[in-house]
Amino acid sequence: MITGLGALTQDTPWCFSQVKGTVEIGATEADIISTVEFNHTGELLATGDKGGRVVIFQREQESKNQVHRRGEYNVYSTFQSHEPEFDYLKSLEIEEKINKIRWLPQQNAAYFLLSTNDKTVKLWKVSERDKRPEGYNLKDEEGRLRDPATITTLRVPVLRPMDLMVEATPRRVFANAHTYHINSISVNSDYETYMSADDLRINLWNFEITNQSFNIVDIKPANMEELTEVITAAEFHPHHCNTFVYSSSKGTIRLCDMRASALCDRHTKFFEEPEDPSNRSFFSEIISSISDVKFSHSGRYIMTRDYLTVKVWDLNMENRPIETYQVHDYLRSKLCSLYENDCIFDKFECVWNGSDSVIMTGSYNNFFRMFDRNTKRDVTLEASRENSKPRAILKPRKVCVGGKRRKDEISVDSLDFSKKILHTAWHPSENIIAVAATNNLYIFQDKVN
Amino acid sequence: MVGGLKRKHSDLEEEEEDEKWDWSPAGLRSYQQALLRISLDKVQRSLGPRAPSLRRHVLIHNTLQQLQAALCLTPAPALPPEPLFLGEEDFSLSATIGSILRELETSMDETEPPQNPAAPPSPQNEVLPQPDPVFLEALSSRYLGDSGLDDFFLDIDTSTVEKEPAMAPPEPPHNLFCAPGSWEWNELDHIMEIILGS
Numbered sequence: 001m002i003t004g005l006g007a008l009t010q011d012t013p014w015c016f017s018q019v020k021g022t023v024e025i026g027a028t029e030a031d032i033i034s035t036v037e038f039n040h041t042g043e044l045l046a047t048g049d050k051g052g053r054v055v056i057f058q059r060e061q062e063s064k065n066q067v068h069r070r071g072e073y074n075v076y077s078t079f080q081s082h083e084p085e086f087d088y089l090k091s092l093e094i095e096e097k098i099n100k101i102r103w104l105p106q107q108n109a110a111y112f113l114l115s116t117n118d119k120t121v122k123l124w125k126v127s128e129r130d131k132r133p134e135g136y137n138l139k140d141e142e143g144r145l146r147d148p149a150t151i152t153t154l155r156v157p158v159l160r161p162m163d164l165m166v167e168a169t170p171r172r173v174f175a176n177a178h179t180y181h182i183n184s185i186s187v188n189s190d191y192e193t194y195m196s197a198d199d200l201r202i203n204l205w206n207f208e209i210t211n212q213s214f215n216i217v218d219i220k221p222a223n224m225e226e227l228t229e230v231i232t233a234a235e236f237h238p239h240h241c242n243t244f245v246y247s248s249s250k251g252t253i254r255l256c257d258m259r260a261s262a263l264c265d266r267h268t269k270f271f272e273e274p275e276d277p278s279n280r281s282f283f284s285e286i287i288s289s290i291s292d293v294k295f296s297h298s299g300r301y302i303m304t305r306d307y308l309t310v311k312v313w314d315l316n317m318e319n320r321p322i323e324t325y326q327v328h329d330y331l332r333s334k335l336c337s338l339y340e341n342d343c344i345f346d347k348f349e350c351v352w353n354g355s356d357s358v359i360m361t362g363s364y365n366n367f368f369r370m371f372d373r374n375t376k377r378d379v380t381l382e383a384s385r386e387n388s389k390p391r392a393i394l395k396p397r398k399v400c401v402g403g404k405r406r407k408d409e410i411s412v413d414s415l416d417f418s419k420k421i422l423h424t425a426w427h428p429s430e431n432i433i434a435v436a437a438t439n440n441l442y443i444f445q446d447k448v449n
Numbered sequence: 450m451v452g453g454l455k456r457k458h459s460d461l462e463e464e465e466e467d468e469k470w471d472w473s474p475a476g477l478r479s480y481q482q483a484l485l486r487i488s489l490d491k492v493q494r495s496l497g498p499r500a501p502s503l504r505r506h507v508l509i510h511n512t513l514q515q516l517q518a519a520l521c522l523t524p525a526p527a528l529p530p531e532p533l534f535l536g537e538e539d540f541s542l543s544a545t546i547g548s549i550l551r552e553l554e555t556s557m558d559e560t561e562p563p564q565n566p567a568a569p570p571s572p573q574n575e576v577l578p579q580p581d582p583v584f585l586e587a588l589s590s591r592y593l594g595d596s597g598l599d600d601f602f603l604d605i606d607t608s609t610v611e612k613e614p615a616m617a618p619p620e621p622p623h624n625l626f627c628a629p630g631s632w633e634w635n636e637l638d639h640i641m642e643i644i645l646g647s
Contacts, residue, residue, distance in 0.1 A: 092500045118500070180503055199503040228511055230504045249504055282484060282515055286508045340487050345505050 013393045014381060014444045017432070018072055020047075020057070021440035031439035035423055038434070039103040039111065042427040045073055045434055046113060047441055048098025052082040054115055054168075056126060073443055077126050079168040082117040094119050100185050102194070112171070114194060118181040121196050123172035123207060129165045133157040177203050177213045184234045190241040197234035197246060200227075204258075216264050217246060217256065232347075233293045243268075245295070245302055251288030253304060253313065271302075271313050273320045283335040283344065291347035296356040297428075303359055305350040308332060310361050310371065325371045325378065328363045330401045330412050343417050354429045362421025365410065366437045367397055383421060383435045383442040394444065481516055488513050 022031065030051025037046050045057040058076035085094040095118055104112040110127035137155040140146050180198035187194045195204050195216070202217035217234075221227050230249045237243035242258045254267035275284065287307035294303045302313045304321075308329055311321035327348075331338060338344040343364075350361040362368045363380070371378045380397045387394055400409035423436040431446035488509050495501045 087500075090500070091498075093498050095499060181500070227507055230507050232504060249508060282512055282519075285511055285515075289504070289508060336484070339484075342491070345502075345508070 013447050015447050016388050016390065016392045016394065017443040017445050019385070019388055019440055019442050033423060033436035033439060033441060034097050034099065035101050036425040036434050036436050036441065037101045037103060038425050038427055039113075040105050040428060042429060042432065044076065044103070044111060045425070046101045046103070047436065048081065048101050048115055050097040052080055052084070052096030052098060052117065054079055054081045054098060054101065054124070077166040077168050079124070081115045081122060081124065082120065085119075099182060102185050102187050104187055105191060107191075114185050114187065116182050116185050116196065119175070119178055121174040121182070121185055121205070122170050123174075124168050125171045126166060126168045129167060130161060130163075131159040132162040134160045172207065172210050174205055174210050174213070183232060186234060186236045186244065188236045188241050189239055195234060195236065195244065197231050199230040202231065202234055202246060214262070216258060216262070218263065218265065232290050235293055235295055238295050238297060238299045240299070245293055247290035247293040247304060249289040250285060251290055251306060253290065253293060253302065255315065269315070269318050271318045273311070281335065283339060286339070286344055287335065292349040294350060294352060296352050297354065298356055301356065303350050303352065305348050305361055307344060307346075310350050310359060312359070312373065323373060325359070327361055327369055328399070330399055334412070338417075341417065346420055346422065348422055349424065351424055351426045353426045353431070360424055360426060360433065362424055362435070364417050364420050365415040366419040366421060368421045368424060368435055383437040383440070391447075393447065478520075481520055485513070485516050485520075488516070
């Protein structure tokens with residue numbers, strides 16, 4: 001079970017496990033991973049990329065012969081989820097990039113997931129086929145239907161084993177409900193509905209109905225010139241099917257109760273931290289924009305990620321977060337450059353571990369950070385090919401802010417801002433993490449004795 | 450890499466490390482004008498074949514408004530008289546912002562392009578002029594001395610533009626089915642009217 005991270009690096013160091021994806025040469029922009037998600041058991045790990053493809057990895061069963069190695073993740077299914085489209089009315093391309101993947105809880109032998117690009121959500125069924133019906137006598141050897149008059153016996157086909165085939169089929173397509181770009185999807189705990197959120201609206205869907213959705217949040221002003229705030233992320237409460245939260249570009253979070261009214265424009269709770277006047281700059285609003293919001297597994301807390309920090313909020317306290325963690329505060333003096341090169345608009349995600357005791361988020365230079373909420377210790381690790389020897393222990397990294405740089409440290413000016421870790425995922429019950437570094441997927445796990 | 454910094458921006462970074470508001474007026478002004486230039490650049494560059502990110506646009510737009518407010522507050526230093534552009538510069542900056550916002554709303558909206566697009570014979574509807582750094586500085590220094598940049602975004606002379614009679618859009622059906630196309634048809638005209646008529 002979950003041991004929590006404890007003393008992060010001393011007791012439970014993180015080790016390299018696997019890396020998926022091509023090395024630099026031959027990588028195209030289509031290969032850039034845009035979302036990563038474990039399913040509810042951790043048996044499956046899905047990635048979506050800019051080219052609209054979904055790749056699902058499955059954890060192999062642990063073998064008695066190799067007890068020192070936990071089950072590895074191998075490719076289980078690959079399919080093209082979304083294709084590029086062209087909106088002829090507006091002369092605009094609709095990107096095929098997969099923005100989010102969310103798994104449905106497993107209810108039978110098949111697996112179901114939702115994948116979305118900017119405009120369209122799709123429900124995919126991934127199922128195994130290991131038998132094939134054989135013995136039809138209605139067709140001749142060339143496959144042509146025989147004349148029924150020549151058939152004198154009725155032969156019932158039998159199922160014979162075949163090589164395992166995994167097929168992915170689109171079961172539902174939820175289209176034409178979003179004018180603006182979808183940034184989030186979230187499956188409700190009732191397992192019958194889910195929501196999709198774009199910049200200005202949130203819609204509620206029933207899985208069975210594709211030609212209708214309920215609009216539950218609409219922040220579009222009557223006069224678009226008055227628009228100053230957009231929705232950046234949204235998520236359902238893990239247990240209360242009537243409750244959800246959405247975050248905004250102004251650093252606020254609203255918690256809504258669908259029982260209160262059909263249109264949840266009036267929030268039940270409003271979370272906002274007062275601004276620190278000493279840190280005020282032209283970029284204060286941009287860096288306060290929340291890029292991700294996640295409920296804890298317990299449902300008691302929410303975590304938000306803005307450009308420089310990760311914050312944990314108690315649902316019962318709206319006026320400030322209970323915890324704030326600095327991800328890369330050394331960038332605060334570089335905001336003008338980061339504005340100029342657009343990095344300030346990067347949207348980093350954040351994740352909880354299974355026991356809600358540790359949180360993780362990405363940074364630049366292929367660094368990612370973990371914060372232990374109990375011990376208040378944090379660590380910076382790097383996803384790189386150099387540290388990719390099997391079971392190699394990841395060495396903590398440190399960024400030198402000023403003054404003398406120690407041997408192992410890297411200075412702020414040497415950071416590679418094109419190498420950004422935006423998407424990470426944590427196994428629901430074990431210390432296994434998946435980190436997307438551009439077109440590579442790294443899997444790390446804690447050291448197994 | 451945070452590379453590609455022009456010399457001006459590296460100057461900016463040195464100034465920026467001490468982000469308190471006790472800079473010399475000239476230093477502060479050049480910082481703000483550089484930010485202004487960067488921001489306008491961004492908006493223009495992002496109008497490509499793909500629908501622009503609304504979040505990004507809104508954040509840049511809000512930053513531009515902050516810059517406007519700040520440029521109004523900072524006193525204009527005494528500058529030697531510079532050769533000013535005549536005629537079109539009154540409209541150029543506002544027109545640039547206005548047409549950028551208009552293009553953004555046109556591209557994001559669901560409806561068809563307007564059947565009778567307001568096509569005044571003024572330079573506003575031509576290809577967006579690149580914000581020339583020289584005229585921007587001249588413009589802001591001139592404006593700051595006189596009226597300030599109060600109507601930064603709304604300062605479009607409507608007398609040169611024909612107003613299209615726009616129908617008020619029916620109230621969108623919030624609570625039930627999201628049926629695109631039924632009420633947003635008139636939204637574009639509505640938005641155009643707001644921009645041009647304000």
